[in-house]
Amino acid sequence: xxxxxxxxxxxxxxxxxxxxxxxxxxxxxxxxxxxxxxxxxxxxxxxxxxxxxxxxxxxxxxxxxxxxxxxxxxxxxxxxxxxxxxxxxxxxxxxxxxxxxxxxxxxxxxxxxxxxxxxxxxxxxxxxxxxxxxxxxxxxxxxxxxxxxxxxxxxxxxxxxxxxxxxxxxxxxxxxxxxxxxxxxxxxxxxxxxxxxxxxxxxxxxxxxxxxxxxxxxxxxxxxxxxxxxxxxxxxxxxxxxxxxxxxxxxxxxxxxxxxxxxxxxxxxxxxxxxxxxxxxxxxxxxxxxxxxxxxxxxxxxxxxxxxxxxxxxxxxxxxxxxxxxxxxxxxxxxxxxxxxxxxxxxxxxxxxxxxxxxxxxxxxxxxxxxxxxxxxxxxxxxxxxxxxxxxxxxxxx
Ligand code: SF4
Ligand code: SF4
Numbered sequence: 001x002x003x004x005x006x007x008x009x010x011x012x013x014x015x016x017x018x019x020x021x022x023x024x025x026x027x028x029x030x031x032x033x034x035x036x037x038x039x040x041x042x043x044x045x046x047x048x049x050x051x052x053x054x055x056x057x058x059x060x061x062x063x064x065x066x067x068x069x070x071x072x073x074x075x076x077x078x079x080x081x082x083x084x085x086x087x088x089x090x091x092x093x094x095x096x097x098x099x100x101x102x103x104x105x106x107x108x109x110x111x112x113x114x115x116x117x118x119x120x121x122x123x124x125x126x127x128x129x130x131x132x133x134x135x136x137x138x139x140x141x142x143x144x145x146x147x148x149x150x151x152x153x154x155x156x157x158x159x160x161x162x163x164x165x166x167x168x169x170x171x172x173x174x175x176x177x178x179x180x181x182x183x184x185x186x187x188x189x190x191x192x193x194x195x196x197x198x199x200x201x202x203x204x205x206x207x208x209x210x211x212x213x214x215x216x217x218x219x220x221x222x223x224x225x226x227x228x229x230x231x232x233x234x235x236x237x238x239x240x241x242x243x244x245x246x247x248x249x250x251x252x253x254x255x256x257x258x259x260x261x262x263x264x265x266x267x268x269x270x271x272x273x274x275x276x277x278x279x280x281x282x283x284x285x286x287x288x289x290x291x292x293x294x295x296x297x298x299x300x301x302x303x304x305x306x307x308x309x310x311x312x313x314x315x316x317x318x319x320x321x322x323x324x325x326x327x328x329x330x331x332x333x334x335x336x337x338x339x340x341x342x343x344x345x346x347x348x349x350x351x352x353x354x355x356x357x358x359x360x361x362x363x364x365x366x367x368x369x370x371x372x373x374x375x376x377x378x379x380x381x382x383x384x385x386x387x388x389x390x391x392x393x394x395x396x397x398x
Contacts (some may be wrong), residue, residue, distance in 0.1 A: 005129060010057065010061055010290075010291055011061065011289040012063070012064040012066075012285070012291075013294050014069070014292040014293070014302075016292060016293065016295045017074050017075055017081065017138075017295065017298075019037070019199070019295040020033065020071070021196075022099060022100060022135075023071070023097055024103065024135070024203070025131040026201060026205075027194075027202045030197070030303070031201060032198055033200065036159075037296075039130065041200070042296030043296060047081055050081050051084040053312060053317055054081075055085065055088060057300045057317050058088045058090065060318050064091045066092075066093045066094075066095065070295065071097055072094070072095070073102075074100060078105065080107055083108050091115050092115055093111075093113045093264070094116075094278070095159075096120070097142065098119045098141075098142045098149060099141040099145055109149070115154060115158055116154055116156070118158065118187075119142075119156065120161075121142060121161065122138075123169045124166075124354040125172075126140065128169050132323055140151060146158075155185075156185070158176075158185070160186075161188075161193075162188060163206045163207050164206055168252040170216070170239075193354055194353045196303075210364060210367035210371055214371040216374050217375065221267055221376075224386050225379070226383070229383060231393065239254070242353055281301060281330075282348045283381035284302075286349070287302075287328065291375075297314075298311060299312045300380050301347060303348065305352065307329075307352065330348075331348075333359070334359060334361035335361075336361045337361070342373040343373060344366070346366065346369065365378070
């Protein structure tokens with residue numbers, strides 16, 4: 001393993017405090033139940049273990065800490081762990097489905113407000129919640145939980161993942177999210193991969209097909225990009241006429257640069273080049289400045305990754321962090337991807353989730369990426385044509 005000149009600093013950590021959840025979302029990538037935990041041979045870590053490890057992480061330089069699950073508030077010791085890590089001085093983020101925000105939880109959150117809270121929501125009615133999560137009553141609990149969390153000074157982000165059962169609620173969900181306040185963000189995940197690390201959800205049966213997914217993206221783009229854009233051009237043609245716009249060649253691709261060079265595996269990007277300038281493990285921050293500690297006590301690059309890990313509870317955090325690259329077994333890009341120049345939604349982790357190997361060819365993601373790319377190109381062409389017709393632009397081509 002060639003690691004010289006590569007600085008890895010464990011700046012951002014995630015603690016997956018549990019993979020259990022009080023909801024049963026059809027598309028959850030992580031959730032396991034007690035039975036599966038036994039099958040997997042893992043155990044959740046104790047209060048003392050998490051707090052001790054967090055202290056080691058802090059001492060090792062971790063600044064940003066995400067507490068997540070499963071549903072972290074399902075743990076009876078959530079408040080105890082939260083308070084201990086908050087007192088250490090991390091920049092805290094909390095992910096929750098907001099259905100278990102008790103007065104006791106609020107007391108500790110008020111005393112130590114997290115920097116930000118990501119609230120996962122699953123629909124705009126009890127009926128949709130029933131379909132997606134198996135619990136109709138969770139909808140009103142979530143609404144009440146959000147009302148309580150709103151009392152905190154924390155930055156709130158409402159998050160949702162779209163599947164067949166809740167895609168039609170998207171407009172209502174976004175209207176509701178924005179009605180909470182102008183400072184609240186709304187974050188939509190359209191792409192759902194198969195479950196990782198033994199997660200029990202059968203995602204394939206509930207996720208949108210690639211075509212449905214891109215059709216929805218087209219609708220959103222029409223509403224939030226095309227329509228405001230054409231309105232603006234119509235209302236302000238003078239702005240456009242006076243502008244001299246440089247028509248840049250569209251940068252088509254962010255080439256995955258997955259190259260922490262492994263002695264056994266030469267890594268090539270989709271163009272067939274071995275890239276050595278930027279040394280990373282997976283082409284992103286995973287394992288370089290970010291990491292996750294899984295519910296059963298493994299250190300991995302990110303929560304989406306499903307293999308290659310070290311054991312921080314056994315060796316100590318710093319040793320596990322140092323050893324991690326040695327465990328990473330990179331694979332060459334799939335043959336089918338060589339030469340592909342479009343922006344792809346696949347990465348090593350999602351390839352692994354979809355195919356069982358980080359070098360596998362993820363057909364679903366490929367199809368979605370190609371359809372989305374074609375849609376984007378068409379939209380850009382339409383915008384350019386619109387500008388030429390309505391704004392009489394002068395182009396300076398470079
Ligand atoms: S998965 Fe498909 S879209 Fe992605 S890089 Fe490979 S060929 Fe291109
Ligand atoms: S999901 Fe993929 S891109 Fe994101 S951190 Fe993990 S490996 Fe990197």
